[in-house]
Amino acid sequence: MNLFENIKMAFASLKSNKMRAVLTMLGIIIGISSIIMITTLGNILRKSLTDTLNSQGGSKLVAFQISLKPEYVRDYYMTEDLITEDMIENVAERFAEDIEEIVISGGYESGKVRYRREDLDVYINGVNPGYIARTSDEIIAGRYINDSDLARGANVCVISEKQAKKLYGGVKEAIGQRFSAKFLGQNHEFTVIGVYETKMTALMSAMNSLNTTAEDWDTEVYVPYRALTKIYGGSEEAFFAYYAIVNDGVDPTSFCEEVQSYMNNRWYRDNDSIMIRYMTGESEMAMMDQVMGIVSMVIAIIAGISLIVGGIGVMNIMLVSVTERTREIGVRKALGAPNSAIRSQFIIESIIICLIGGFIGIILGILLGNIAGVVIGTVAPPSTGAMVLAVSFSMAIGIFFGYYPANRAAKLDPIEALRYE
């Protein structure tokens, strides 16, 4: 009894009861499609995040920050614990060959800008010239903050295209204008030296579209960090963290390890509670993977339950089918079908129900995943591994839940089966 004949027979029997077949498949369809959907979605999110991270330095961007030693005796920071400008300069010189750019953000203030009768929100970000490399921003008029601006603590600023258009009626028109913002209880004035535009990645635009004010207004304004220090009334600069973008060909992790131990040996050896720790873009990715892993696990459990319920549904329908076709089984046996032929006929029927359900589930899953992808703005192919897994899983369900009914059919007594009304 060959496989091909069995498959044809199974299709004929399913065709005669289409509605029932589809309803039976439902559990399998839901289970498989949720697995495929979540893996497709995972790929999409991963791709978007990689795009976004890459536009902001990507895996070349690393951070060094102060944090508690394992054997700490106090759990708060003091001024002496902070990373000083000298330290950063020292590291920049010592590791000059590895470093493409040092990135510093030395203060962040929320403020208001008066526009007609409104107060618009702005965030004043005190940065160094290297900061632009870790954003998705590009200068479209004027220039970015340079070393001399920083050294002097000049009251200059770089504003966004949207801000320029709204406040000054155009990008070119903004250059040289006075930008006045109220923060820390006072009005502060800056001269506009440049206008930036944010090159949005798909993920960023998707997140931005959730923010209604973003349409004609950006909140970020860049000034030299020393300009903020002057406003604070301080003189020495110290930071909680700084970033570095490593040169091409430099392994970020081993670079970080080196810098971390260099800094700790040199400046934090005698500190009782504080040390330097690093973070890489890769570790951000790993965190994202971890989150996706948890989400996937939850979906996998739901999908697994749905597949088991689906499998029981298949078993139920196969039992009904065996009962309905008792007479047919009797006739087949009278015609000389061995038990094994009857058994494989029903198992193959059950496998085919599950496989069709599996395929519909895969298509549905890809579709749903990509609809979500279109909303996020990125489409990604589903993972072939997940598809192979889904197909083999549905086949396994077919065999597992089809075996019992098929075996029951195979063991029917031919005479009783023939007498069955």
Added chain:
Amino acid sequence: MSKTIIEMKGIVKSFYIGTPNELEILHGLNISVPEGQFVSIVGASGSGKSTLMNIVGALDRQTAGHYSLDGIDITKISDNELSSIRNKKIGFVFQTFNLIARTSALKNVELPMLYAGMPSRERTKRARELLELVEMTERSGHMPNELSGGQKQRVAIARAMANDPAIILADEPTGALDSKTGRLVMDIFHKLHKEQGKTIVLITHNPELAEETDRVITLSDGSIVSDRMLKGGAAE
């Protein structure tokens, strides 16, 4: 002398064995049927005709006694060997036709050959020849529910002939047909008997049809009460 196809000695069949209401249906039957004989079995309802036929057809095993079919002792063989014997040695024709639903006439006829492992092309060729023999060529692609009772029974006879069995076993094959159609079916049995020399065992309630055959065995309450040879039937 031609060889013996059915050789039964002291066949007993009981149901509910080992329980207080054990029931003996067949009480030690001795039947011997030579090759090429057309035998009919008659008897009142409940006399044990179908029970006997199930044993002859290797669908069931006797409780006691000895049965050999076409030289094979089938007293002590496995279920799978029984399947194989049914497949190759026996062609069943049922009162209710028992064609497989949603399966064309041609595919129905192919089925025993499929179970015998015959290659597809050969199978189809032989199935077409058999349908021609029962004058059903035109309907070969039809599904059972598109056929009349007589047409179904002709397809069923073609199917019974598929693996060129040693015996055709027919349990009231005309029972569900009107007399005219029943006549047609009987003519096919006569044709198979005369032209191909088939051994045929026919169970019937109709004494007229029984009189057309070579030999009439009458059962009553599970015992043979008469065994008559008719016209030119081969002597026992």
